[in-house]
Amino acid sequence: MAAAVAAAIPSVGKAAPDPLIWASSTSRWVNVMSETSDPTSQILLVAILALYWAMLGSWSQLLSRWNDERAKRDTAAARRDESAEHTSCADMSQDALRKIDPDFDLAAFLAGARRAYEAILRAFAESDIQTLQRLVGPEVLDAFERDIVGRRDRQEMLELTFIRTDETKVVDAFVENGTAEIVVRYVSDVVSVTRSADNAVVAGDPWEIVEMIDTWTFACQTQSRKRNWMLIATEGEQQQA
Incomplete structure (x- = not known):
């Protein structure tokens, strides 16, 4: 200009x-x-x-x-x-x-997406594979499991504390080949710390609040009578708050 x-x-x-x-x-x-x-x-x-x-x-x-x-x-x-x-x-x-769905309740979906966001991240931090299997698709589950196994091999522990979730909103949605996909953008403040076996800080800062911006894609089969939304893709960035 x-x-x-x-x-x-x-x-x-x-x-x-x-x-x-x-x-x-x-x-x-x-x-x-x-x-x-x-x-x-x-x-x-x-x-x-x-x-x-x-x-x-x-x-x-x-x-x-x-x-x-x-x-x-x-x-x-x-x-x-x-x-x-x-x-x-x-x-x-x-x-x-x-x-x-002509009667699709966006507010209810976003409330569920917000709960799923926190539950998935907590399960990932706690190495809770069983919970992750119910909430994420095969590709995301595979990536999460590899990271969890890596932490176990290094004898590290991830501590994740949610301060608040400032934003949960739909940024895209479409239906293709009988599969509905909804893209949700999250903005949240968390404290994330990775510790070694002797409790030393390997990554993160226990006194630092970090802003996380994530874009997650949820999918379900439109013909299913009971809609079970699964996380099938993740994309995120991290900024210091």
Whole structure:
């Protein structure tokens, strides 16, 4: 954007020299003043200089205000585009949810998704394979089991404490080949610490609250009379709170 704005601003500092004012060197500029012996001419020359610099200052202020206003318009337009995109995604997700079930209760689903999020992460931290088998799909279960086995081999223990979950929302939903998938975004604050067999801290900080942002995908068979949503994909990032 900076390049585009700069290209649109007229070049003020590179105006063509005015033959009545500018000279090729400082000495020539002094000579012009000294050669103009008529006081009236000198006054006129000074007046022209004053008018020139006044106009130059006004033009610079005008350009500055124009630049600021254009930046504000560009920012507002970008925000409108972003808002429209988010609204469009939300509408598409709602349409997909209605295809899953005309009576689909989004609030109830999100409440269940929030409970599942915390239960799955606690089961993962506690190496509770039995609970994970009921809540996650084969691929996610395989990845979780490999990590749990690695912790056991290293004789490490993962401590996970939930402080709060700030956000649970649907960001996408669709139905394909009889399978409904709903993508949920979570934002939560946790304390995560990995300890060794002698209780030394291997990773994390027991006094640090960390913000976790996860995007999880849940799936179920649309023809099933009892909908059993399973976690089939995970994607996450971690930020210091």
